[in-house]
Amino acid sequence: MKIDDMVEEFRSRLDYLQKRPVRVKSKEQFARIKLDYFEEVRDAQKKGKSVVWVVWSVPSEILVALDLVVFIPEQYSIQMSTVSPELTMGYIELAQAHGMADEICRPHQSTTGMAISREVITPDCLISSTVPCDSYLMLFEVCSNIYKRPTFYLHIPTAAWETPGEEQVEYYQRQLEELIRFLEEHTGRRMDPARLREVAEISRKTNNYHVRIQQELRKAVPAPLTGREGISSFGILYHCRGRPEALEYYETLYQEKKESAERREAPLAEEKYRVGWVGALPYWKLTILDWMKKEHNTEVVLDINNSMPEPEIEEGLEPLQVIARRVLGYPGLRICYPYSAWREGFLHNCREFKLDAMILYGHPGCANLGGVYNMMKNDLRERLGIPTLTIDGDPIDPRVVSLEEQRRRIEDFLVTVVKK
Amino acid sequence: MSTRTYIGKFEDIVRDRFEVARAERGDRKAIGWISDFVPLEVVYAAGMLPVRVVGTGGLTPRASAVLYSNNCSFVCSYVEEGLKGTYDFLAGFVAADSCMQNRRGFDVWSNHVKTPFVHLLNVPNSVSELTRGFFRNEVRVFKERLEEYFAVDISSGSLSRAVGVYNRTRSLLKQLALMRTTTPPRLSGTEALVVSTAGTFMDPERYNKLLEELVAELSRGQVESAGPDGVRLLLVGSEVDDMEFVRLLEGSGGVVVADDLCTGTRYCREQVDTTGDLLGALSDYYLTRSPCPRMSPAMVRLERIGEIAKSLKVDGVIFQKIKWCHIHGGSCPVVKDYVEGLGLPFLLLEREYHLAGSGQLKTRVEAFYEMVRR
Numbered sequence A: 001m002k003i004d005d006m007v008e009e010f011r012s013r014l015d016y017l018q019k020r021p022v023r024v025k026s027k028e029q030f031a032r033i034k035l036d037y038f039e040e041v042r043d044a045q046k047k048g049k050s051v052v053w054v055v056w057s058v059p060s061e062i063l064v065a066l067d068l069v070v071f072i073p074e075q076y077s078i079q080m081s082t083v084s085p086e087l088t089m090g091y092i093e094l095a096q097a098h099g100m101a102d103e104i105c106r107p108h109q110s111t112t113g114m115a116i117s118r119e120v121i122t123p124d125c126l127i128s129s130t131v132p133c134d135s136y137l138m139l140f141e142v143c144s145n146i147y148k149r150p151t152f153y154l155h156i157p158t159a160a161w162e163t164p165g166e167e168q169v170e171y172y173q174r175q176l177e178e179l180i181r182f183l184e185e186h187t188g189r190r191m192d193p194a195r196l197r198e199v200a201e202i203s204r205k206t207n208n209y210h211v212r213i214q215q216e217l218r219k220a221v222p223a224p225l226t227g228r229e230g231i232s233s234f235g236i237l238y239h240c241r242g243r244p245e246a247l248e249y250y251e252t253l254y255q256e257k258k259e260s261a262e263r264r265e266a267p268l269a270e271e272k273y274r275v276g277w278v279g280a281l282p283y284w285k286l287t288i289l290d291w292m293k294k295e296h297n298t299e300v301v302l303d304i305n306n307s308m309p310e311p312e313i314e315e316g317l318e319p320l321q322v323i324a325r326r327v328l329g330y331p332g333l334r335i336c337y338p339y340s341a342w343r344e345g346f347l348h349n350c351r352e353f354k355l356d357a358m359i360l361y362g363h364p365g366c367a368n369l370g371g372v373y374n375m376m377k378n379d380l381r382e383r384l385g386i387p388t389l390t391i392d393g394d395p396i397d398p399r400v401v402s403l404e405e406q407r408r409r410i411e412d413f414l415v416t417v418v419k420k
Numbered sequence B: 001m002s003t004r005t006y007i008g009k010f011e012d013i014v015r016d017r018f019e020v021a022r023a024e025r026g027d028r029k030a031i032g033w034i035s036d037f038v039p040l041e042v043v044y045a046a047g048m049l050p051v052r053v054v055g056t057g058g059l060t061p062r063a064s065a066v067l068y069s070n071n072c073s074f075v076c077s078y079v080e081e082g083l084k085g086t087y088d089f090l091a092g093f094v095a096a097d098s099c100m101q102n103r104r105g106f107d108v109w110s111n112h113v114k115t116p117f118v119h120l121l122n123v124p125n126s127v128s129e130l131t132r133g134f135f136r137n138e139v140r141v142f143k144e145r146l147e148e149y150f151a152v153d154i155s156s157g158s159l160s161r162a163v164g165v166y167n168r169t170r171s172l173l174k175q176l177a178l179m180r181t182t183t184p185p186r187l188s189g190t191e192a193l194v195v196s197t198a199g200t201f202m203d204p205e206r207y208n209k210l211l212e213e214l215v216a217e218l219s220r221g222q223v224e225s226a227g228p229d230g231v232r233l234l235l236v237g238s239e240v241d242d243m244e245f246v247r248l249l250e251g252s253g254g255v256v257v258a259d260d261l262c263t264g265t266r267y268c269r270e271q272v273d274t275t276g277d278l279l280g281a282l283s284d285y286y287l288t289r290s291p292c293p294r295m296s297p298a299m300v301r302l303e304r305i306g307e308i309a310k311s312l313k314v315d316g317v318i319f320q321k322i323k324w325c326h327i328h329g330g331s332c333p334v335v336k337d338y339v340e341g342l343g344l345p346f347l348l349l350e351r352e353y354h355l356a357g358s359g360q361l362k363t364r365v366e367a368f369y370e371m372v373r374r
Ligand code: SF4
Pocket: A105, A106, A132, A133, A134, A135, A136, A280, A365, A366, A367, A368
């Protein structure tokens, strides 16, 4: 599986969508963005563009403003597992043969294997970040060592007691200034302040649409978008923040779904169960969400992206302030902080989203959330009366727990515990 | 008194660590700590006793009920002791989020063990002017919270005295570390580890006295060798406070002449600078001293491993990791690559926090020594 195959994958998805009797603009936009993105990655070096490997929490706006190509190797390896599982398993084996421990997050094992095999685009430099997890930090050390390329390290200040305040925003902002200097030095690009302002403004607007989709629309009963749409919509944000096409996509998606909500139209008109899903997902079979909808009238309305309130970002801020606020306010990032920092916000959203049940998804490679699952479960039961299923699986490896087994556990839970 | 009798004193302290810590506390408050990024001097300057929170290595049914199946056995073990009430003499619990597992260990401890005062320090993973400033602020906030919560004043005089005491500890431990490097060593790796671990449960001034006696004894020059000459090893990886593990390595024909462990010599390599702003110097010391793998870039640590290996003429490197330790498990390929690049044999061992399944481990270690000797 090469980047060319990924390009083909999205080209055929786009063709398919364009030939549907009822065409949905946001879906086509999504596929188009993905297609263009993979073409950009494929052609980067031919066009003399620098490629930067980043952790997903690294703000792509900075790279977009510098006209650099953003590459998130973990996201790519997850995507690859959905189209070429055999290759993914091969990469995992290769990583283990090079000393990577079996218990490391499998997308990271597969990324390591991919890097060792050199069957992926070579980075000109890398940007690591302390959040989401240690496993990611180590992955970037390993990749930095394989490619021997300069690496920048971002530190996300995690506060145990409060949501990030101005002090944390300023600290992160100053790191972004250092990041810009690093990228200028290692890629030869120069940051144009006007361009950065423009990109940050696009990102701010995009983010606000995203926040409304996640916090406002998914809360509606019935939810106007499926769990799968809600979760997948995030897929392009990691690499496209600050680009006009991302703004167009989120604006379209928001308008489409808002209209549906106003008409009380929903993919699942009679929601028997509204469920939260925290942790990773079996990305290799996201159809599990469709199955929950179809077989059990169950919609996933809350996941890490809206697991706690997220404020919109106001106008008139400095570009780096916009970006820092955006990064530090994102629930998918804050859920990696100490539990005390997000406990109340999490319970607030579980209540507001009218959840009937919660699924906490663990996998052997993730020490990030497993340690707090028990506390979340107790809080949900004692404070909100919401039952919880803790289930094991893996984001990319079906060998860890089969799809059938995962379905069986979910079914038992819905039928015997949540039953209404 | 023979050297081995001196070492016996430290062994007793490690064995009876919970009782020792309770007794050492006296009339003071005791503050438990996790992760060696916690600035112990601040606690000591507040007139309190810092006590390292560890486990015992037994089964962890209580911890398993509140943690997840992939939490490392070190975290499970200390949480188990917390839940059992072993640490009910603590007035506070302080952790640094040096790894994800510890961060979640802190969450669980705060929620279930209910030590009156809890605090978590957030540690950057690289060193720059910016991150130094951040961590200085973290240490300042920690100091102020201690002062406010316990209504104490941590004066610059008391801080200076505390830094002096701990600097003395570090310098004594450094002298001992050097005594491991002779051929044959005056102090075995197991003994060195016993000695450094004992100090984490004691009043540092009393500990310094014991260290001074031991150093004096070892310096007299007529010390029996710590054991037979064996394969000279550098031990790296997850924390080790399990003497049986190092004993196994040394009992099978190796001698641990050096380590790069947070529970070993990494602790004593540098001193806190006492010439300027003390709180700043203290936080700088904790952030910048010999790094562990959670600090980037890895090259700083790798070069240090290389220097130790070269200067102490080690025959091989043993990298041990506690199962589910993502920091060490994830960093292994980089260390392996580097060590093998130096032409040194490398062995990866996976273990639990306290030894289990030693038969298999022994076989692997012996096979490694065989390979090194060939
Ligand atoms: S699933 Fe867990 S271990 Fe893997 S990248 Fe996400 S937070 Fe890290």
